[in-house]
Amino acid sequence: MPPRSTPSSYAVLALLDLKPWTGYELTHQAQRSLRYAWPKSERLLYSEPKKLVELGFATVHHETIGNRSRNLYTITEEGRHALHEWTSTRTEPPRFEIEALLRLLFADHGSREDALRVLDELEDDIEGHHQSIVELMGTYLDGGHPFPQRTHLSVLFATFQIEMFKNIERWITFARVEIEEWPSTQDLGMTPRTEALTRLLAQDHSPLNP
Amino acid sequence: MPPRSTPSSYAVLALLDLKPWTGYELTHQAQRSLRYAWPKSERLLYSEPKKLVELGFATVHHETIGNRSRNLYTITEEGRHALHEWTSTRTEPPRFEIEALLRLLFADHGSREDALRVLDELEDDIEGHHQSIVELMGTYLDGGHPFPQRTHLSVLFATFQIEMFKNIERWITFARVEIEEWPSTQDLGMTPRTEALTRLLAQDHSPLNP
DNA sequence: AAATCTATACTGCATTTTGCAGTAGGGTCA
DNA sequence: TGACCCTACTGCAAAATGCAGTATAGATTT
Numbered sequence: 001m002p003p004r005s006t007p008s009s010y011a012v013l014a015l016l017d018l019k020p021w022t023g024y025e026l027t028h029q030a031q032r033s034l035r036y037a038w039p040k041s042e043r044l045l046y047s048e049p050k051k052l053v054e055l056g057f058a059t060v061h062h063e064t065i066g067n068r069s070r071n072l073y074t075i076t077e078e079g080r081h082a083l084h085e086w087t088s089t090r091t092e093p094p095r096f097e098i099e100a101l102l103r104l105l106f107a108d109h110g111s112r113e114d115a116l117r118v119l120d121e122l123e124d125d126i127e128g129h130h131q132s133i134v135e136l137m138g139t140y141l142d143g144g145h146p147f148p149q150r151t152h153l154s155v156l157f158a159t160f161q162i163e164m165f166k167n168i169e170r171w172i173t174f175a176r177v178e179i180e181e182w183p184s185t186q187d188l189g190m191t192p193r194t195e196a197l198t199r200l201l202a203q204d205h206s207p208l209n210p
Numbered sequence: 211m212p213p214r215s216t217p218s219s220y221a222v223l224a225l226l227d228l229k230p231w232t233g234y235e236l237t238h239q240a241q242r243s244l245r246y247a248w249p250k251s252e253r254l255l256y257s258e259p260k261k262l263v264e265l266g267f268a269t270v271h272h273e274t275i276g277n278r279s280r281n282l283y284t285i286t287e288e289g290r291h292a293l294h295e296w297t298s299t300r301t302e303p304p305r306f307e308i309e310a311l312l313r314l315l316f317a318d319h320g321s322r323e324d325a326l327r328v329l330d331e332l333e334d335d336i337e338g339h340h341q342s343i344v345e346l347m348g349t350y351l352d353g354g355h356p357f358p359q360r361t362h363l364s365v366l367f368a369t370f371q372i373e374m375f376k377n378i379e380r381w382i383t384f385a386r387v388e389i390e391e392w393p394s395t396q397d398l399g400m401t402p403r404t405e406a407l408t409r410l411l412a413q414d415h416s417p418l419n420p
Numbered sequence: 421a422a423a424t425c426t427a428t429a430c431t432g433c434a435t436t437t438t439g440c441a442g443t444a445g446g447g448t449c450a
Numbered sequence: 451t452g453a454c455c456c457t458a459c460t461g462c463a464a465a466a467t468g469c470a471g472t473a474t475a476g477a478t479t480t
Contacts (some may be wrong), residue, residue, distance in 0.1 A: 010312075037311035037312050105367045126326075189331050189361050202344060202347035206373060
């Protein structure tokens, strides 16, 4: 029985369509470029091209340079066909895994300082992501895009990331002010401030863009 | 060897701290309230309270009503202690799984219509999430919060979701206009429009909030 | 009164994905 | 020449998902 192709298979296949890569390059390229939309483990990314070969969507060439070996994967015509077919299937809904938010929802088990630390940690993570994308856009202007014919797609993609990160950073600033005004993390309930906030949200107004 | 506790164990444990729940109630409550910050499968959520019992963080009471049985889980003192300890561990970085973005990054394998359909599908998913949170805020004003002393936490949490969903919806509108202006999905490269966009992003300016 | 539908209340099993440790060659720099 | 980092993976246990299956109870429809 051949393996089944998952969205991750198509992610790797789409990279292979750009040029042949070695397994090592694929894992690193996929993590660099897809990290914020399709985060997958190195281990999985090593397995995916093997599955593609089994499916007939890629071929592998075992190279040996001196005493070292590596696997170079190349897309096949069937692989290109599969990529095209992929476009007509239904997209999976997005999934947002944000442990920081989980911790904040249950922040009443810790101190105000614990809650503020969670915000700091989230901020660190987001700022790291944010900076590396802004820098990437800089290199597109200087040295150019590695696949210039695809710049329009990469830039639309990057716009999403930057908007999202900016938005989260603004929420963090807002949340920090809120939490700093709490006398404690517990049993505050419906304060006048929280009620005002709830009214805004129930009318689908943004508390951050008044 | 006892099982290890994961962030999902603490998510369930934190729910148990509010009141005792049956396995069935836990799975549904966790999916309703945590879906957008900590999305977990029903199957896992049935397993977690069993692990908590093994760890000594909860006790289980097998009830039989007529011919039906159910498991009622209650947090222990040790469980409360573990929850408190949890607050001093490092938060995992957020993970955003957005297949729609993956497909858009490789939209050159399909037509412009395929790309627009992906945007429509993402919009449907996000709008569903968005609406249910706005409605939840409405019920907080009308019928009140099920755990009133925690309203300040829930509302801060909901603020994040609503800001995020609004932001994504704005990006979808922006992306739709962009894609509609493309003559094709392929080989556009660095159009004047894309270059202007790249310049904005490289300076960390928002193209959506000019 | 019987049939159907929906909610309650789970469990088992195969598959997918992750995390981590382990193995090993090659290049650089002190 | 020893330390350290980059390349280049593999094996295995554990975590998580998806899906099918089992069964009771109450409400609604025919």
